């Protein structure tokens with residue numbers, strides 16, 4: 001199964017720059033971004049025995065979380081399928097060329113050598129673009145390799161966001177572009193990838209579909 005090409009955007013540097021300038025400009029989006037940083041800070045504090053100070057930020061986008069990851073004293077391997085995003089990430093303020101690195105990579109393939117030793121992974125705002133369970137489980141397996149702890153988001157369908165998007169797209173005669181899934185579906189995909197949920201927090205409970213989780217390797221029976 002292949003990921004839809006429409007979910008792999010930012011082919012040009014210009015489209016990446018426009019996204020960086022405009023995506024979090026509105027009041028509601030700024031509130032969402034503020035809350036995301038708050039949750040990221042909280043979940044990155046969850047202890048993990050395999051933490052070695054090295055984290056994979058994938059998909060890294062233009063570097064929205066780079067300074068936060070640095071503030072946790074982590075060395076960062078930043079990866080994205082879009083070369084434009086990787087280039088923008090390297091332009092992040094204070095980007096350290098020696099300790100950190102940014103390169104193009106696909107989450108549906110094994111990670112590049114420089115990232116493989118990382119003890120943690122950070123995966124924000126990707127899973128709603130993976131429309132099939134098979135792809136989501138493959139992505140979870142990539143992140144989970146090397147017994148990593150994962151801090152990530154997915155979109156849960158138990159909220160107003162789901163019904164309002166569905167109603168709006170029905171009125172427009174279009175399909176909903178982001179994939180929101182039931183909690184039970186996510187839980188079974190996590191188990192299939194050999195992981196367990198350690199913590200789960202909703203971005204804006206009942207309102208927004210974005211759900212943050214911390215995952216860790218499931219105990220072997």
Ligand SMILES: C[S@@+](CC[C@H](N)C(=O)[O-])C[C@H]1O[C@@H](n2cnc3c(N)ncnc32)[C@H](O)[C@@H]1O
Pocket residue numbers: 003007008009010058059060061062063064065079080081082085105106107108123124125126129
């Ligand atoms: C909504 S952005 C999120 C970026 C960043 N995590 C953030 O929150 O700002 C989604 C990103 O996923 C990337 N992406 C899509 N499919 C991917 C794949 N198969 N492997 C790696 N990155 C992918 C896109 O290029 C895009 O930069």
